[in-house]
Structure formats: structure tokens, C-alpha cells
Amino acid sequence: MTEIFDLRAGLLRVRQDRATAWQFIADFAAHWRQPIAPGDGFDPAELDAAERRLGLRLPDPLREAYLRFGRRTDLTSNHDELLGPDELYVTDGALVYRAENQGAASWGIALAELDRDDPGTVIRPDLADKSQERWEPWEQSLTEACVELVMSESVLVDDGLTDYLEVDGTGEPLDGLFQRLPGFGRDLRWFAGDGVLIRELDGFCLQARARTPQALDALRETVPGDWLNG
Structure with a gap:
């Protein structure tokens, strides 16, 4: 399948639904890196433990991403880092799931959005003047943020x-x-x-x-x- 993977056509379909997006990531990984295999994701028990520790339920797209390819650091953490379930934390009204490699920025999901089917994501630059730091819009959905994450980390x-x-x-x-x-x-x-x-x-x-x-x-x-x- 790696020789017939149509990158543009796949990206055009990504916004249809999460299943299509996860299939795109699987096809992308097989074509540009290595196929996603059993064991490449975290165990459900690890995600359940993170939810108990944080006192909240993880958004479905984040759980699904962790379960499918969360351990594939070659897809998620070459430059910036997808935090492991035990590293997730909450700050200033957002659940932080990704960190820039030198601490220059963090990506998160607003707590007020966690109950949405596919919440948007936000980014917060690390500034010298902490009083000026704000969560700013990033991707319009967490699923799309995962697609961007995998593509970016792969290059x-x-x-x-x-x-x-x-x-x-x-x-x-x-x-x-x-x-x-x-x-x-x-x-x-x-x-x-x-x-x-x-x-x-x-x-x-x-x-x-x-x-x-x-x-x-x-x-x-x-x-x-x-x-x-x-």
C-alpha cells in the first residue's frame, strides 16, 4: 500500500470523521515511517490512571490517539513532545498534552471544551513576562491537531x-x-x-x-x- 498512498487525497478526507483521520495517520506512518503495529499504543489502564490522577475524563480523540500510536515517539516526539498519560497536567484552565522541546510553548485543550466530541486545541507561548501569557487558538479540532503533529514530527x-x-x-x-x-x-x-x-x-x-x-x-x-x- 505504500506505493499508492495519495497524500493529498488522504488529507482532503481527514476532516470527514475521526476514523478517516486515524486511517490517514496509519497510511502516512506506513508510507513515510514504519507501519503502526500492536503495542504502539498505551494500555487503557494507563489512560484510566491518568484520568483518576487529573480528576477529569480525557477527550475521546486524545484517548484514541494514545491507544493507537501513543508510544510511537518517531511519530509524535522528534522535536516537540507528546506528553505521556502520566505527564499530562492542568494549568490555567487547560489540559496540557504537548510541549515544545525547549519549553518555548505548550499545547493544550481548554477544560471548558473537554466534553465536546472533538474539542479545539490551544497554544501558550512561554514569555519572559508571564503576565502576558495567554492560551491562543491552534487547531479547530484535536483530531486535526494529531494529524498535524504526526506530519510535523515526521519531517x-x-x-x-x-x-x-x-x-x-x-x-x-x-x-x-x-x-x-x-x-x-x-x-x-x-x-x-x-x-x-x-x-x-x-x-x-x-x-x-x-x-x-x-x-x-x-x-x-x-x-x-x-x-x-x-
Whole structure:
């Protein structure tokens, strides 16, 4: 199935329902990383223990993500970290489930939204002036946040098939070189090419993943520049 996985078509279907989103993540993992297998998720008892400790019920999408692929750190925690069930915590009205790798930001779910079928997510930057810190909107649903998380972490794993390029906006627009993908993640644009997945972050850098070393070399030739690993 890895050779017929249609990334764009899969992303267009993700917002239909959670089952479709989880299938997309399974297909994505099989195509770009390794297939999700039994044992890649946490046990229900671990999630139940987290709920007892926190005194709340985890949103269904978060439970399902933990049960399906929560232990797959190659999909969830290469740069920023999906917190384990025993690391979840509540602060300033939100359940925190993800942390930036240097503590610069946290992602959460507003406590007032926990009872929703698929609550939205929020982000809180870590600022020098703590009085200015606020929870700000992130993804409109937790399921979509999980899709963005898996895609983003997959282009950030250091395994010889990823690379990084700072850009200044003077090069040829990626829209003319690669297929534009449906948007997931604030300040992110996604593109796909022949065996490559590209994340453009706020117009200042490209983070790319390839299926083969040859595909990564071809990307560097198509988009010349001072690639970090090239």
C-alpha cells in the first residue's frame, strides 16, 4: 500500500470523521515511517490512571490517539513532545498534552471544551513576562491537531532522510515546483513532490522528508540553497 498512498487525497478526507483521520495517520506512518503495529499504543489502564490522577475524563480523540500510536515517539516526539498519560497536567484552565522541546510553548485543550466530541486545541507561548501569557487558538479540532503533529514530527526526525533550509523569499515559489497540500497547522504550508514531503514554516524555513536518499538529493537540486544536511 505504500506505493499508492495519495497524500493529498488522504488529507482532503481527514476532516470527514475521526476514523478517516486515524486511517490517514496509519497510511502516512506506513508510507513515510514504519507501519503502526500492536503495542504502539498505551494500555487503557494507563489512560484510566491518568484520568483518576487529573480528576477529569480525557477527550475521546486524545484517548484514541494514545491507544493507537501513543508510544510511537518517531511519530509524535522528534522535536516537540507528546506528553505521556502520566505527564499530562492542568494549568490555567487547560489540559496540557504537548510541549515544545525547549519549553518555548505548550499545547493544550481548554477544560471548558473537554466534553465536546472533538474539542479545539490551544497554544501558550512561554514569555519572559508571564503576565502576558495567554492560551491562543491552534487547531479547530484535536483530531486535526494529531494529524498535524504526526506530519510535523515526521519531517523533523534525524534519520538521514530529512533536511532543513532557511529561505528569504527570493527563490522560486514552492507552489510552482510542488503539489500544494491542504493546510494543517498555524503558520504552516505543506507541499509534496516525487518522494518528498515539505513543511514551510511561516515563510522562513523549509523542513523536508524524503522516502529515499535519491529523492532528498533531487529536492536539494530543485530548491538550491544551504541545506543543513546537504
